[in-house]
Amino acid sequence: MPDRSPELQHFIEVAGRAFADRAPQGAAQASVRAVFAALEVPAPADPTPGRRRAVCDWLDPVTDPEGVSDPLLAELCGAFRAVEPALTWRQRPGPAPGANAQYREGHANAMIAGPSGLEPRDDVWLGVSLLGPEVRYPDHDHPPEETYLVLTPGRFFQDGTGWFEPGPGGSFYNRPGILHAMAAGASPLLALWALRSETG
Numbered sequence: 001m002p003d004r005s006p007e008l009q010h011f012i013e014v015a016g017r018a019f020a021d022r023a024p025q026g027a028a029q030a031s032v033r034a035v036f037a038a039l040e041v042p043a044p045a046d047p048t049p050g051r052r053r054a055v056c057d058w059l060d061p062v063t064d065p066e067g068v069s070d071p072l073l074a075e076l077c078g079a080f081r082a083v084e085p086a087l088t089w090r091q092r093p094g095p096a097p098g099a100n101a102q103y104r105e106g107h108a109n110a111m112i113a114g115p116s117g118l119e120p121r122d123d124v125w126l127g128v129s130l131l132g133p134e135v136r137y138p139d140h141d142h143p144p145e146e147t148y149l150v151l152t153p154g155r156f157f158q159d160g161t162g163w164f165e166p167g168p169g170g171s172f173y174n175r176p177g178i179l180h181a182m183a184a185g186a187s188p189l190l191a192l193w194a195l196r197s198e199t200g
């Protein structure tokens with residue numbers, strides 16, 4: 001079995017507990033259980049050094065555990081900070097319907113475990129999105145179902161539901177193929193997402 005760094009192993013363990021604690025009942029819980037069960041088996045890590053983008057300057061203030069009152073979220077932020085230097089932050093490619101002018105330079109995504117991630121694999125996608133203040137992310141959809149765990153303020157959109165604000169520690173589920181989006185207000189938005197690519 002390939003080795004996994006202690007930092008990544010710890011992050012996955014804490015993230016698994018946080019998603020299990022916060023994800024809504026029903027499909028989200030089933031999806032999160034499947035994602036983290038798959039992640040019990042490590043895959044070989046990508047040795048490429050991590051790379052930040054300019055917007056990542058927001059990460060340090062946003063993930064400072066001292067500033068997070070929810071103990072589980074503070075633990076998650078600490079575990080994330082330990083693994084973050086190894087992540088490659090990228091701009092989302094392709095068209096950006098619904099996004100605003102701040103979006104292109106004002107966002108970055110990083111895949112922790114999943115395609116082109118720190119731990120490249122195809123069975124699950126565990127990643128993170130960062131939006132700078134006042135950034136409106138594009139409307140998008142994808143076949144895998146997805147559960148978000150939100151670490152900051154910020155608004156989210158789901159087709160049929162409209163805009164809502166889960167708040168720090170909030171979690172919600174996107175069924176396969178649903179149109180969705182997110183937008184930061186006056187402060188940055190940071191959210192983890194867990195996708196299961198093989199829905200049974």
Ligand SMILES: [Fe+2]
Pocket residue numbers: 140142146180
């Ligand atoms: Fe998505």
